Amino acid sequence: MTTWLTNAWYVAGWDAEVDSAPLARTICGVPMLFYRKLDRSVVAMRDACPHRLLPLSLGFREGDSIRCKYHGLKLGPDGAAEEMPIKTDPVNRKVCAQTYVVHERHRFVWVWVGEAEKADPALIPDLWPCSAEGWVFDGGHYPVAADYRLMIDNLMDLTHETYVHDGSIGQQEIVEAPLETQVIGDRAYVRRWMPGIEAPPFWRGALKRDGLVDRWQICEFLLPSAVMIDVGVALVGAGASLESHDQGVRGMVVDFMTPETETTHHYFWGMARNFDLADPGFTARFKRQQGGVFEEDREILEAQQKAIQANPDLKLSAYRIDEGGVRARQIIARAIKAGGQSAEAAA
């Protein structure tokens, strides 16, 4: 029994990560190899030669195929042998590396680690701001030595910003604003509305207008392991509300947590925005700033993971602020029990 959903799509990498050399990455406990074919589609294969298990990622690309570095077994992009170690030997077509269903969407390469016949692209979480018109999107990949669910907890509760990020993005209003948690199908939401406040420096710069603002933060959990955070401000009186708020400046923080092992995960983080679109330096500056914020989170999460192991007699508790994370974990557990996501639930 794993702590993650197996019949589900996980982010294996950013689209550009598989452009050049084959990428070796362990996804949900499975060592995998990713590379692009000449037609630009992506191959995902068990990163172990079916012959003597050497990682194929150490091997040689030949056209759309990969040749093992040890004895030269050549495998096609379907994983099947194309040439035996001795070239003149007849090819045994039963020799085959496992491949995985891959789909590219929203700037990410997605991989399905469970039963291939259930790999419906409609189940890919709808991270719409990553590929919507009028938005720009970019981000990074960070390895974290902590259970992926600790990052979901972290993201579904933004009160921690006051303490963990006290030197950067923390703000007392966040702790004081009322929050509201809601579950709709397989999605969990945590919403905060902060009307008529001073805009923090970052948002004032983005808005380029003076005056009190309404500010919102809406965290949304999506199966199997995504959190999108809708953040922004609009001038008081512009008509923005929790439900509709394109009157000001708006950013969507997109987070995807891919389990690597039970106690480590790949954290994919990105930011989409609908303002300053023509400023190429904005994203670079924002990623740099976010890098510092992220290091603060990583320190906390990795210390928390170690503490969980050092205090086996203690359990995580849940208070009111944790309701978002609690709901997200319930949705995951329910989906694991059901054997996977259903298209109905995802719709």
Add this chain to the structure above:
Amino acid sequence: MTTWLTNAWYVAGWDAEVDSAPLARTICGVPMLFYRKLDRSVVAMRDACPHRLLPLSLGFREGDSIRCKYHGLKLGPDGAAEEMPIKTDPVNRKVCAQTYVVHERHRFVWVWVGEAEKADPALIPDLWPCSAEGWVFDGGHYPVAADYRLMIDNLMDLTHETYVHDGSIGQQEIVEAPLETQVIGDRAYVRRWMPGIEAPPFWRGALKRDGLVDRWQICEFLLPSAVMIDVGVALVGAGASLESHDQGVRGMVVDFMTPETETTHHYFWGMARNFDLADPGFTARFKRQQGGVFEEDREILEAQQKAIQANPDLKLSAYRIDEGGVRARQIIARAIKAGGQSAEAAA
């Protein structure tokens, strides 16, 4: 079943170690946090926030309380919540970190890891030279990657000095002098009397007199894990004996071994003396010299610990010189079986 006594007092640190920042230290397998309240009394608390287990030692001191770095849960010195992550939320007084009974004595902070109601300060081992008039005392803390009982064995047998410390404090007379082992209640003693010998350089310098001396070494084991070594010399004819020997110069080496895990411990070492009291540099010089001697012991003990694990088919043997260690281990095992020390036994 642990290899140590749980209902007992252990040294958590030197008094000065908890003066400034909160001190994180694992005692008998339990991650703990130590800090001083404004009234100078010491708090010992499980080093894991009852909310999400983050080590509280990463948090912020606020008066006598500590606030978690993750979500700002504020705990009083009794471990009970004083403020929830959202300040306006009603405080749930059931939210509580475990605290441990602490007592300061003999320059050390002592912690009781077992059942709190049995934590009688009368059971603290009587390390009298650490706080007696006419004596000065100082020392250090050294982490050692070895079962704490290997250090007890080491200290209850000083023949090893000839080989382990052949370049420093070893002396052939030690191996040749007869030794005598005795158990009185919960204490074990190993005694050596070396009459009419040349004083070694260290003791000649302390005595500041020429002539043959009587020299003694008396190792005393005290529950749960202390060894005091009474060492010194007196001029021949001054009337010193194994039972009474304040005629010359006398030092008390005070050793306390606090288990950290089954295979690591905290070694607290100190030296009390009744001579050269006004020389402030004496202790500093002595600690520096002892640091070198200690490194020789550490190399041996850590190699021994590894060898125990690499040779699972072999067992430690006990010869005549090991009788002190054997008796100490028997006293520990008996106390573990009895569930703790009794005040009678300690008396």
Add this chain to the structure above:
Amino acid sequence: MTTWLTNAWYVAGWDAEVDSAPLARTICGVPMLFYRKLDRSVVAMRDACPHRLLPLSLGFREGDSIRCKYHGLKLGPDGAAEEMPIKTDPVNRKVCAQTYVVHERHRFVWVWVGEAEKADPALIPDLWPCSAEGWVFDGGHYPVAADYRLMIDNLMDLTHETYVHDGSIGQQEIVEAPLETQVIGDRAYVRRWMPGIEAPPFWRGALKRDGLVDRWQICEFLLPSAVMIDVGVALVGAGASLESHDQGVRGMVVDFMTPETETTHHYFWGMARNFDLADPGFTARFKRQQGGVFEEDREILEAQQKAIQANPDLKLSAYRIDEGGVRARQIIARAIKAGGQSAEAAA
């Protein structure tokens, strides 16, 4: 149940490795100590003092005996106590470190880790080129973090040279030449005959003659864990054959894999040759070149060992080129089942 044969001779080290300081080396899971007596014969002893298990390799040599660094217990070369920690104590002759049967042959120190009464020197694998007249022999010792059988697989199949050593000794003819596998008693052979080819640079230099050559590679597995590779070239028409080939230049690569743990081994590699005998620099240059080739193998084997552990659901497959390794593993498994080698089988 180990993966190696216990009643067997293993190489513990090169003869010169035990000339000076005592050598500590774990053989088949057992920490051992090796040193030469004054008569130059070699002692092998459990590297753990029978008293408190400290590695004896940290101790002091005294004549043919060894004295423990911790308490000075002195053991003779038969492992029996000669002096107790307190010199005046009567020697307890039951105090004894385990010793192991040792034999020197073929420039190696061999140790028998199983039942001593079965340690027949006639069972030492016949690595004749290491000590034959008209040949010179030298080599090195390399630790490898991989199951020793992965190195046997590697050596019994030289097709991997084309891919692993593509920048050094790889040659396309090797993959294309037919190979023949044979088992005779407890030995497995893989043979390749490449008639009428261009001599590769190394062999052209050794032969010092122009013209097409016949080239051979004969891998021979010997219990418990040796592979000898007979390689060389002779001018076409000189009369060389797979069976008899002293007409040209000939080298014998001698490989011995001694298990350290289930997932690590000591790789002893050497090269014997029957040409350029008077060139003292030849071996040094050859060892340097071989060092580079070996690093390529080590990278592969250690990656393969990790992959075996990271893909517990996958098994090694065997194709036609692996027949030599398969046969060698079968011979090992059969000998383990039979409880050891038999002199009959070795003959």
